[in-house]
Amino acid sequence: MVRPPGMGNVLSTDKQQQVQALGRLGWSLRRIEEATGVRRETASAYLKAAGIAVRGPGRWGHAPAKPAIEVITGPEAKPAIEVITGSEPRPPSRSPSTSACEIHRDVIELAVERGRNAMAIYQDLVSDYGFRGRYPSVMRFVRKLRGPGQPHEAHVPIETEPGQEGQVDYGEGPMVRSTETGKYRRTRLFVLTLAHSRKAVRLLVWRSSSRAWAELHEQAFRRLGGVPRVIVLDNLREGVLRPDVYDPTINPLFADVLKHYGAVALPCRVGDPDRKGKVESAIGHTQRTPLKGQRFETIEEAQAYLDRWDEQWADKRIHGRTKRQVSAMYAEEKPTLLPLPVEPFRYYQYGERAVHLDGHVEIDGAYYAAPPGYIGQKLPVQWDGQIVRLMDPHTKQLMREYRRQERGRYRTAPEYRPRRTPATTLQLLSMAAHAGKHVGALCAAIHRDMGEVGVKRILGVRSLIKKYGASAVDDACAAALEMGVPEYRFVRRYLERKPQPQIALRQIDPLIRELTLYRDHINHITKETR
DSSP: OOTTTTTTTTTOHHHHHHHHHHHHHOOOOHHHHHOOOOOOHHHHHHHHHTTOOOOOTTTTTOHHHHHHHHOOOOTTTOOOOOOOSSSOOOOOOOTSSSOTTGHHHHHHHHHHTTTTOOOHHHHHHHHHHHHHHHOOHHHHHHHHOOOOOOOOHHHOOHHHHHHEEEEEEEEEEEEEEEETSSSSSEEEEEEEEEEETTEEEEEEEOOOOOOHHHHHHHHHHHHSSSSSSSSEEETTTEEEEEHHHHHEEEHHHHHHHHHHOOEEEEEETTOOOOGGGOOOOOOOOHHHHTHHHHHHHHHHHHHHHHHHEEEEIEEEEOOTTTSSBHHHHHHHHHHSSEEEOOSSOOOOOEEEEOOOOTTEETTTEEEEEOOTTTTTSEEEEOOSSSSSEEEEEETTOEEEEEOOTTTTTTEEOOOGOOOOHHHHHHHHHHHHHHHHHHHHHHHHHHHHGGGGGGGGHHHHHHHHHHHHHHHHHHHHHHHHHHHOOHHHHHHHHHHSSEEEEEHHHHHHHHHHHHHHHHHHHHHHHHHHOO
């Protein structure tokens, strides 16, 4: 390595290479000093000795200054041309040693007290006060107010192909006034970052759940106009039910949403956040720059502020490592994203349900038959407003699918019904036929449609006979058959709504006669006693 002349302290070989590499990248002496700890004078000497041009302050991208014209001091030298001006030179607006940020000192000091960083303060000055200075002047001014900081830890960057990967995570959002309590409450910040272009989508929500987590991904995909092929996420419960190094269990709703959009979930190892360092950096940058120290009255106002900041600053920034604008890189990456599907995802609820002794599981008061051999076990179940699905507890494959039923009703696959009618059921049907012609026909229809599950409803019809009498129940069963609704529930409601005075008299008359005879007998005994 080249050693500058006249220097007592010599840098190590690694440090010399580091200084020269940064000099070739065009870094200023001030920045080299901050990154390496080598004084600017020493770094300048090494760069000049190696033949590397030294970039002066504020001269990014300019060629090195040309040498001054040689001054002739001999007798042939001509006097300098006198410059005649019509007025005295105008004094400068500020002292060259005074920072352009001095006039905004109060604003900057207040922002520093609230914890906002130099970039956030610079963006606020440009947007709200028409600041015409440059960011480095704000950075130096803020650094003087805060004092020296801690050096940053270096990480190895991970290169990603366009459209290949997106990284997602939650972070703490700003304080927003709650509509329920009227007090300020912390929101949650969802961020999806494309690993290649660093284009990020930032969304705010009040609370998280499996459904909310999946819907946030859908909103982010729609904002991006496409879908990355791999989604790298942390092991939070909304996305990963059981973390594992080799075989993690993905939340079924989240997995189905990604499958609908053509993406695949790739959970990180536990305690390894560097695998999704791009989204971690985006969350930290969002918390430190636009949201630090901010409070909003509504979550819609906070989201609108975040969207404006994304459009005005985040998408137009020059990325520090790639030295390219984020929006330009995103424009190149967008065509490589997977296209959005035509239909949106149809959401469902999921859970585990135990198989009862009758071989059915219960969902919202309705019962659905499980395959044989699962009595006493718990089955994964998915349901929405139309369909109920019973899944295999081991392979998570679909075993049975039924249409939703009303509360109290059963759904049984034909192959699960017994081939022969039990003797007890035959005896019950015979008793129903003796109770009335239409009663027997309705009970037979219930057994034909529902099988052994309908035995409970046949018993319910018998209970109605005891309460209302066989004649009234037979009339109600005739009305049910005539309307094509052979249901116990219809018969019960029919009897409840229809007045039954003759039934009441028929049931009360025998009791009245007995009471009358007993009263006459008591009166006769009383007269004889007197």
